[in-house]
Amino acid sequence: MTPAVLPFGRNRRLLSSVALVPLLWPVDGLAQTAPTTPRGLDPIVVEGQTARPAKPRAAANAGSSRQRRAAARPAAAPAPAPAEAATTRAATAPTFNLGTPSSTGSRLGLTPLQTPASVEVIRAETIAERGQHNVIDAVTQNATGFTASPAPGNGGLSFVTRGFSGNGTVMTLYDGTRMYVGSGTMTFPFDTWTAQRIEVLRGPASVMYGxxxxxxxxxxxxxxxxxxxxxxxxxxxxTNLLRRLAVDSGGPINPNVSYRLAAIGNMSDGWVDRDTMSNVAVSGSVRVQAADNLAFTLSEDYADRSPSRYFGTPLVNGGIDESLRFKNYNVGDSSIRYRDNWTQLKTEWDVAEGVSVKNVTYYLSSHRHWKDVESYAYSPATGNINRRDYIEIFHDQEQLGNRFDATFKGHLFGLANQFVAGFDVNRIAFTHTNNSPYSGSSTVNPYNFDPGYFQWVSSTRPSFHTLTTQYGLFAENRLSLTDQLSVIGGIRSDHPTVERTDFLTPANSFEKTYSAPSWRVGVVYNPIPDLSLYGQYSTAVDPVSNLITMTGVNRDFALSTGKQVEVGIKQQLAGGRAEWTLSAYQIVKNNLLARDPQNPANTNPLQIGQQSSRGIEASAGLKVTETIRLDANVAVLRAKYDDFTQVVGGQVVNYAGNVPANVPQVVSNIWATWAFAPGWSANAGVQLVGDTWADNANTLVRPAYNVVNAGLMWKPDTRQTLALRVYNVFDTIYATSGGTSQWILGMPRTAELSYNVKF
Known part of the structure; x- marks a missing residue:
C-alpha cells in the first residue's frame, strides 16, 4: 500500500511542520535563565538491569521480596529538578559499561566483566544524544565491529560482524525473543524510541538462542x-522533510500495577525522487506485582511501516555517477508495507532464597508486501537504464512460543555457583505468495523518464507454506573457583522440524527434522579488581538457508557448523572514568554449499565449503574532564573463503582466498562530547568503513568511506532539550550495500532540529 501523499506542495509541508514547534514549546521555557555555573556532560551510561543484591544468609528474612524485586525493576529518573540542580551533574562512565549486567551474553545476569565473550550495551540516552533514530545507526555507529547491509528486500535489518553477514548468521532479537527469519527478511524492531537499551554480542550466539x-x-x-x-x-x-513525533509515558497505576506506553510516528518525502515513506510504532506494557515474590508483565508492540522504495543507483562504468545520486528508478505505483505485532507475557517468580523462575509466552506475527521493479543496470551501448525483476511478494508469518528457565544460586562443593536451565518451544507458520518467475523488463532514460507502472506479466499466487516446530533445551553454569577465577560453561540442543507444502510443485513438498547442538566454555580471571582476562571456545550452527523457508533442494543437507576461539582483556579504570577492551578471535564455518569441482554440469550443490575469519577488536572510553568525554573502537579482520567452489560460465572456479561479499576488513567509530558552556554541549562522531567487495568473486569493490555526524544541544533547564544535528556533515557519497550493477547509497548531508520535553 503506497503511503498517502499530502495534498499540498513541499514548501507548504515544511511551513506546516515548522508551525507545530511553537505549539509544543512551553511558553515559560523561553524565559528560563541558563545556569550560571558550568554544567558537565549528561550521563550516557547504560541503564542495565540492576543486579538483585545477594542477601546475607544470616539475614534471610530481612527485607521483603517486593523490595528485592524493586531493585531489579527499571525505575524512572527522578522528577526533573530545578535548573540549578542540573549544574552539578557531571560526565559519568563511558558507553561500554563493563559493570552493567547484561542479558544477551549470559542468562545468569553477568556483567561484561564477568562474561567470557565480547558484549556491549548501548543505552537509550546515548542513542538520543547522538540522534540515532533507527536500530541500524545505533548499532553500527556505537558498537565495535558492526556494519550493515540494509535493503528493502531484507527488511532494512541486516548486520555484518566478524566476517559474517545477513539475517541468517547475525541474529536480531527483541527482549531476548527471536522471530525466525523467512527468506532473509527481518522488519522489526526498527526505531530506537521504544528501546531502553541495545545489547550486542560479537561471536557465536547459538548456545544462547539456537x-x-x-x-x-x-x-x-x-x-x-x-x-x-x-x-x-x-x-x-x-531537511528531507522527515517529520517525527514521539511520546513516552510511564508510572504507577496503583501500588501493585505500573505501566509504560511509548509511541513514535515518522513521515518523510525521502532524499531520492518519489520516495515518500511513513511509519508508526507503539510499545505498551503493564506490570502486575501479584505477590511479594511474583510479578507478571504483559507487553504489546505494534509497527506499521511503509519504508523507502529505493532499491539503489545503477553503476556507470563500475562506479557511481553523481548526477544519478537522487534518481529513483522504481515504478510509479511501487509499494512496500510491513506490519509487525509482538505480544509477550512474562512471569517472574522468586520461589525461594537463591531460586527464581522466569517464563515468557509470546505470539509474533509479520505481514509484508513488496510490489516493485528491483534490478537496474546501465547499458553502455544505449546509455539507458535497463530495468527487470517486476516482483510482487507477500510474507505471512505467525509464531507462537514459550521460553522457561530456572536459576539457582548457591554453593557447589563449597564454591559459589550459579546455574540456569530451561527450554523453549516454537511453532512457526509461514506462507510465501509471489509472482515468480518475476518476469517483466523496461528501459528508461537515466535522467528524464516516465517511471511507468508495474507490469503484471505473471500472476501472483501462493507458492509454498511451511510449518516449523522447534524445541530446545539449554543450560549454563558459573563456578567461582576462587574470588579471582571463574569457569562459565553453556550447552544447548535444538530440534526443529520443517514441513513444507509446495503449492506449485507438490513433488517438492517434504518434512525434515534437524539437530542443532552447540556449546561454550570459558574462563575469566581477575588479577585485580575491575580487570578481567578471559578466554573461550564456542560452537554454533547455521542453516544452509533460512530454516523456515528451506527448499526441497537443500532439505537433505546438514546444518552448517562453526567454532570460535576468543581471548581478551577488559578493564575499568579510575572509578569508572575510563574503560577499555581488547579481544582477538578466530571463527571457522564448515559445510557451506558449493558446486562439485569434478562435475561442473551437476547443478546440485555439495556440502564441502569452508569460510573463516580472524581479527582483533579494541574499544576505549575516557572521561577526560568533567566536561569532555571521548569514545572510540576499531575492528580489524581477515575474512576469507577457505574452500568455495562455484561454476561461472560453465567453468569451475574456486573462490578460496576471496573475501565474502559485504564484509569490510576495517571498521571504526570515534566520538567526542564537550559541555562547553552552561546548558550547552556539542558532539561529533566519525564512522570509518573499509573497502568492501560487492561480490564473492571479488571483481568489484565498494570504496571505503568516512561519515561525520555532529550535534549541538541546548538545555535551558532539566526538562527541555533543543538539538540541532547534521548528519553526513561533508556530504560524502558512499554505498552501504549492493552488487555489481547497482548500489544503495547512504543519506546525503541532512540537518535536523528537534525539541524534547520531560514532564
Missing part, C-alpha cells in the same frame, strides 16, 4: 513499566 547466529546477535530491549511517573515528548524536522 541456530542462525554464528556471527553474533543484536538484542533490542524495550522500555519497561516505571515505579515513578515520567512523561516525555519529542518533535523533530529535517
Amino acid at each position: 541456530e542462525g547466529a554464528i556471527g553474533g546477535a543484536v538484542n533490542v530491549i524495550s522500555k519497561k513499566p516505571l515505579d515513578v511517573q515520567r512523561n516525555e515528548a519529542e518533535v523533530s524536522l529535517d
